[in-house]
Amino acid sequence: MLNASVAIVILAAGKASRMGEGGKHxxxxxxxxxxxxxxSALTALGADAASVTVVVGHRRSEIEAALQGLALTFVDNPDYASGMASSLIAGFSAAHSTDGILVMLADMPGISTAHLNALIFAFRNAGGEAIVRAVSRGKPGNPVILPRSLHHAVLRLEGDVGARDIVATSALPVLDVDVGDAACLDVDTPDDIVATGGAMKN
Structure with a gap:
């Protein structure tokens, strides 16, 4: 299955509780x-994927406005406050009919289209039957591609857990693709954003 199809799901529903009480997103x-x-969405749209879905929840209208005009599918997660698992379930359920789901976090500025394509290439080389994850010098990170066969395992997730729990318990082979520091670089605080070259807006 060198032509295994992959849908990208971007998780963008969370409250970002570590940003402080200033109300900035x-x-x-x-x-x-x-x-x-x-x-993040433009990075995903540039990749060799069948579709790009964005899971929204917290401040949904502003997130959707920031993505205006892009060829995306939005999925609303009304349960976003319960943690990441609900967003993963919402995205996985919406992005049906592909062989794999590439789960991408919206707060990772270092991830490039080339990184995504490297993960998708590895997934296809494995016939669509392996978990593929980005690592940085052996340390597991994101994004992760989950084969369609793990749908039921995703549906059983609860609380603030993501794909990592499935990777740990699945019997499927896991392929690591080293994408450098980008795999572990997410922005959780205003200081993180400034340190990675960003500017807080609203």
Whole structure:
């Protein structure tokens, strides 16, 4: 299955509780004048994937406005406050009919289209039957591609857990693709955003 199809699901529903009480949203922080969530979506749209779905929840209207005009599918997660698992379930359920789901976090400014394509290439080389994850010098990170066969395992997730729990318990082979520091670089605080070249907006 060298032509195994992959759908990208971007998780952008969370509350970003570590940003403090100032009301600023990290996904609306701008990098080179582009909101982080839009930058992540453009990265995904450039990859060799069948579709790009964005899971929204917290401040949904602002996130959708930042993504205006892009060829995306939005999935609303009304349960976003319960943690990441609900967003993963919402995205996985929406992105049906592909062989794999590439789960991408919207707050990782270092991830490039080339990184995504490297993961998708590895997934296809494995016949669509392996978990593929980005690592940095052996340390597991994101994004992760989950084969369609793990759908039921995803549906059983609860709380603030993501794909890592499935990777740990699945019997499927796991292929690591080293994408450098980008695999572990996410922005959780205003300081993180400034340190990675971003500017807080609203």
């Amino acid at each position: 990290k996904l609306l922080a701008e990098f080179d004048g582009v909101p982080l969530v839009r930058r």
